[in-house]
Amino acid sequence: MIRPTLLLAASSVASAYTVVVNKHFMFKNIDPVVLPGTYNSHMHSFFGSDAVTLNTNSSKELQAGCSTAENPNDFSIYWVPTLYHVEGSTHTPIFPGRFSAYYIGIEHAEVAIPQDYKVVVGNAKATSQADVEDLAGIQWFCEGDPAEDKDLAAFPSSTCSTMLQTLLLFHDCVNEETLESAYSGVQNWKDGFKPANRCPAGMKRMPQLRFSIRYDLRGVLPTGWSGEPPLQLACGSSYCSHGDFINGWLPEAAEDMLLCTDKREFRAVEGPAGQHGEGSDCTARDADPNHGTSDYAESLAMMKRDLSQHMRRHSAHKH
Numbered sequence: 001m002i003r004p005t006l007l008l009a010a011s012s013v014a015s016a017y018t019v020v021v022n023k024h025f026m027f028k029n030i031d032p033v034v035l036p037g038t039y040n041s042h043m044h045s046f047f048g049s050d051a052v053t054l055n056t057n058s059s060k061e062l063q064a065g066c067s068t069a070e071n072p073n074d075f076s077i078y079w080v081p082t083l084y085h086v087e088g089s090t091h092t093p094i095f096p097g098r099f100s101a102y103y104i105g106i107e108h109a110e111v112a113i114p115q116d117y118k119v120v121v122g123n124a125k126a127t128s129q130a131d132v133e134d135l136a137g138i139q140w141f142c143e144g145d146p147a148e149d150k151d152l153a154a155f156p157s158s159t160c161s162t163m164l165q166t167l168l169l170f171h172d173c174v175n176e177e178t179l180e181s182a183y184s185g186v187q188n189w190k191d192g193f194k195p196a197n198r199c200p201a202g203m204k205r206m207p208q209l210r211f212s213i214r215y216d217l218r219g220v221l222p223t224g225w226s227g228e229p230p231l232q233l234a235c236g237s238s239y240c241s242h243g244d245f246i247n248g249w250l251p252e253a254a255e256d257m258l259l260c261t262d263k264r265e266f267r268a269v270e271g272p273a274g275q276h277g278e279g280s281d282c283t284a285r286d287a288d289p290n291h292g293t294s295d296y297a298e299s300l301a302m303m304k305r306d307l308s309q310h311m312r313r314h315s316a317h318k319h
Contacts, residue, residue, distance in 0.1 A: 016107040018260045018269050020276075022047035022099050023068035025284035027082055028292050029299040030054040033120050033244045039292040040303045042124075043082040043234040047099045049075040049248050050284035054292070059115040062248030066282035069101075073271030075248030076101070080168070080213065081124070081234040081241065084296065085220045091232070091296040097163060097216040103207040105172060107261045110204040112254040113247050117179050121170050122242025124235045129153055131239060135183040137169035138241050143214065155231055155238045159224025163214040168243045172208035173199035181206075207257055211243050234296070 024047055031041040032054055039054060046052060051065025056077065063075040078101055084091040121136050129151040132138055139152040142160035150157065156164065171181035184199050199205055221230070233240055249257070253271030260267040268276030293299050 015104045016261045016263050016267075017102055017104040018106070018257060018267055019100050019102045020069050020071045020074050020269075022070070022074075022078060022101060023284075024096050024099060025050055025068050026286050027093055027294040028286065029294075029302060030292055031079075031120075031244060032056040033118050033246065034124075040305075041299075042303070043093070043294070043296060043299050044079040044244075045082045045093075045096060046077065046079045047096075047101075048077040051075075051287055052077040052079075052246070053288045056246060057116070057118075059117075059246070059248050062246060063250065065287065066284045067248070067280055068284045070279050071253075071269055071271075071276045072273040072278050072280055073250045073253035073269060074101075075250070077244075077246050077248060078211065079244045080211065082296075083215060084232050084234065085217075086230045086232050092220070093294075093296070094215055094217070094220060094231075096213050098212075098214040100212040102210040102212060103257060103260070104210055105205075105208045106258065107263060108172075108205050109207045109258055111174065111176060111206050112251075112258055113206050113209075113249060114174060114176050114179060115247065115251060115254075117174065117181070118244075118246040119171060119181055120242060120244045122168060122240075124240050124242050126153070126239040126241075127237055128239055132241075135169070135185070136242075137167055137210070140164065140166045140238050140241070151239075153239045153241060155229050157228070158226055159221070160217060164217050165212065165214050166241060168211040168213075168241060170209040170211075170243070170245060172205055173203040174206045175203045177202075207260075209245060234299075 024045055026046040027043055029039055029041050029043050035041045037055055049062040049065040049067045051062050062077055067075045083094045085094055123131050126132050132153045140155050142156050143163040143165040145161055171183055173184050174181045182200050250271045253269050257269045
């Protein structure tokens with residue numbers, strides 16, 4: 001087992017950063033990165049630009065929407081599998097208390113996050129710690145409580161006195177031509193922080209995105225829990241935690257982010273849409289409310305229908 005304290009120590013090494021808090025605005029069974037053009041994804045929780053649909057593929061599309069980001073220059077879309085409270089066959093979605101998009105290691109960045117860049121990290125099929133990619137830095141823990149000796153990606157086995165928190169780290173190397181990306185290897189979550197600083201051939205360092213999500217379970221589970229909590233991600237156990245991102249930063253602001261190089265303090269990104277903290281005066285809404293679903297049971301039914309139709313088409317093609 002890996003102690004969470006080791007990962008927290010590694011991630012707390014001085015690093016130039018900025019951060020943008022985004023409000024949650026939608027539960028929906030779409031994933032334009034992994035399953036574009038379909039409504040057969042497991043349920044996701046969305047933050048950022050409400051222009052996202054099952055076909056979203058560009059920064060420009062997102063920049064035409066209404067964003068829930070506190071920085072008015074950030075039209076990115078961020079999403080994760082929905083967390084549920086499970087009672088028998090009933091799955092009740094848990095609204096995230098706070099979603100923070102950190103951009104770290106900026107002092108090492110050579111290029112801004114490219115327009116139209118999109119990525120998914122984490123293993124949606126993971127069922128154990130062995131299935132979890134080390135460099136994704138995935139962990140679940142009770143914020144502020146004593147560290148528990150457990151798998152990093154496992155839910156805590158006892159009640160959180162404050163917030164349940166999860167972390168997820170994205171790629172920090174990118175090919176500006178192909179938009180392919182990878183980890184530099186600078187973080188080694190088993191052995192601590194190692195300054196490898198090497199990107200694969202043809203790639204350069206960019207600011208590294210990290211999700212930090214907090215859930216307040218005290219209202220949902222007022223008596224707490226001991227052992228396996230009555231929680232489940234839409235993709236399965238805690239180990240299947242993953243995240244998706246499509247860049248929507250205005251180009252000028254993405255370049256301004258490269259100036260956030262002070263390792264000791266936060267720097268707000270500036271851009272043509274305004275100052276950090278000004279947010280938006282619009283209300284984010286589902287851009288495609290008449291299709292797809294936000295209901296857990298219906299999403300499972302839609303996935304089964306799609307699989308059945310796919311198998312029938314495959315069978316007919318073979319014959």
